[in-house]
Amino acid sequence: MELPKSTLHLHRKTGQVLIFALILLVLVVLAVEGCLRLAVKSGHMPDPGPGTNNADLNYKLPMLDQLVRVDGPIDCIFIGSSMTNDGIDPEVFSQHYAELSGRKVTCFNFGIGTLTGEIASGMGHILKERYHPAVLIYGTSARDFSKEMGARALRSDQWYLYMLGTWNLPGWLQEHSMVYREYLKLLRDMNPDNRQFVIKVRENTTPYGHFLVHPFVTQLEPGYSIHEQELVKRDFNGLMDLGRMNHNGIEVIVFEVPVHKDFLPVYVNDTLADYYRLFHDPASEILAKYQVPFINTVSGDKFTTMDDEWADMKHLNQKGAVNLSSFLAEAIWQLQQSGQITWSETNADH
Amino acid sequence: MDREEVKKRLRDFIVTELLNNPKYQVSDDQPLITGGMIDSFSLAQVGVFVEDAFGIYIPDTDLTVKKMDTLNMMTDEILGRAG
């Protein structure tokens, strides 16, 4: 039997179904994308957020976008872990700063739970590129450098990587496609824990990103002491990276988020000396190298708290947040007065 | 070998031994395996029956739906091997 010369025998109508399907897919996706964008822009629907693996980031990003839309450019952004999230009230900060300086500034609290030093650096870069604030204020604590206390899921998050320059399709879609973001939100909403979390944070977060913590409990938390072996070099590198950002189109300020005075002696390696040796002094050294002001709240700068300002040994409540925010406004004004930082007038005036 | 004789003997065997219903009417083209009436246990019995009744060996790999689903197919298989 003579073998045919070629194997492929296709006629003109090849791929008809595929072509129609692709056209239909593109049309439907574009239509839904258009409708969702209109709905979000007109306020009929909340922005679903980028759908990262960090629940705080997912609701804070659209919140900040909304604030910028309403109030104009943002002057300063606070970053840090939940300790910052709970402990800084940007409205109190801005008000106190305005009383001291005569200048009105708009600030946002972008504290996100589980943040570590490495992630602080990444988020600092992302927020700087996205919002161009004049000042970035990082509230740090020893737990930011502990592998036991820092979940590092964001390191592998596609949106986070995309925003830091590693192009990937999911990250691109998370940033640019409302359809994809809405899809991710639908998936998250299937989880009742996530739904309850979103309801709770929406009810208790101000438009400026501050999470209002009301309860007052003071109990020593056993086992939360950070041990020397748990400190992570990568996080100190993150702090260095933040330091390098200083004076490159942004002023970086770092402050030490306070912990309850009864917890401080056991916070790191169960000794106060190690708190300084393993966290405070290395952090100070790194920041000094890049002329980043490091505002102490544990010693030296006379920041004191009462017991009724604490939600637990590491988190201030609403009352404590007012205290810390006012203290920081004063501390930063003094840094400006002494010429250690320059808060650009162009960014601040509106 | 007479086709109708082979078919009759097969039919009798199937309704009596496999279907447990001597009065059941099996048509020549009724799917027995795909119709859920007989299975591999039964096909093994068919194989041995055919050996005993007709002296024909149907290999294990030919006791399949493709070759043995209906009475006609079974008969074709037997007659094909009988030469």
Add this chain to the structure above:
Amino acid sequence: MPIISWQFGLFVVVVLAVYYLLPRKAQNIWLLTASVGYIATWNTFSVVVLMVTILVNYAAGLRIWQSSRKNPKWLWFGIAVNLAALFFFRIESSGYLEKMIRGILHITDTANAFELRILLPVGFSYYCLQAISYLVDVSHQQCEPEKDLAQFSLYMAYFPRLISGPIERARSFLPVIASNRIVDNEAVSRGFTRIIIGLIRKVVLAGILSGYIAKDLFSAPGNYSSFDLIFQMFLYAFWVYNDFAGYTSIVRGVSDLFGISLSANFDTPYFAHSFTDFWNRWHISLSHWLRDYIFYPFSRFLLRKKINPRSVLYLALPPLITMMVSGLWHNFGAFMLCWGMLHGLFQAAEKLMGRGKPAIKWEDRSLYKRLGTILLVFTGVVFTWVPFASGSLSRVAGYFRAVFTSHAPVQITTLYLIPLYAVAVNIALDWIQYHSKDELVFRRWPIFIQSALLAAALLAILVSFLGSQSALTNFVYQGF
């Protein structure tokens, strides 16, 4: 190179492009080269084992044909070599051999220095069975031995089916390899439809389900309520099905694009009418291999010895033996033996309960009886997945103990709507295929509906692929 990866996609595109341009005679050599290259992406050891297996079975096949039928020594030699290799690799990869040798070497005090680490060669369990069936068929003169080494090599190594089947028979597959191939619109349509269905099953459905099956279900069953434990196995049943059936559909579709048809391996198994029928729908190529080379010979042997076909011996022993062999083929562990035994017992039980009763056509049964039977068989199958998934007999015991004694609170929430949607889609897909008796019935639907379905499928596949890459690569049947 996993099947679900852009690298495999690129590999197929390149191999196809060259394949279409080559003259027919060179196509088999190209496919063989591609197949060897494909297995080399896993590890070199697998290539070596494959080549040795090919040479041994090629030579054995020729010898069997030349020797007299009354002298099956070359057949037994060939089978013994294949089984010995399978036994060795199984026992070694399970760690038993190393433990045994360590136990011996303890006497000489060199135990700690001893390490025996040999991987199970990729696809060996599958092509080993394929080789055995070839030798038996040649011996029984069901087919002639393949004299062309390249063609025989391709029969053994053909890459779409190399990793996890389907297990092809020489009688049907060798002629396909030898013949000319035409890839027309029908073949392309068939191929792409199978690939899309496969991706839906493996990437979307199995991908979703894998995210909801607890990883510590068997290591810490006490953490879960009885309801959760049973629900998890229900999800597992659909996961393992879509994972494997999805793989098979993809490789069959890829093979269609080469103009080479591979055997079906799944036929809506969870719509099975009986436990026996289940094995005509699940991993069909393996179950038919076991039927043809173990079940039938053993059953006919008993019948020739005048064992009553309605006796317990005839109805129980062949399915038990066959399914236990199947269990051991999957894994050399007591838990897999348990899995096989359960299937054998279920088949024996339904035959024993039905003996003497008149057979009734499936369509003549009432709707409730049919539905009831399907659900009963499905429930039994889910039950058997427990030892299959557990990894050890003690975990099986722990699981069932927890089912009856757990006081943990029920964890089922609205979150489980997602895997339930996946199960619903699976059932809908299977029902359409079951009812129409055509796995590709969608191709006969109006073009607009086909396009809409395809658009939805592509979107689901893309979104799933973006969302969970970790669940996509290796799957449970690849370990066999």
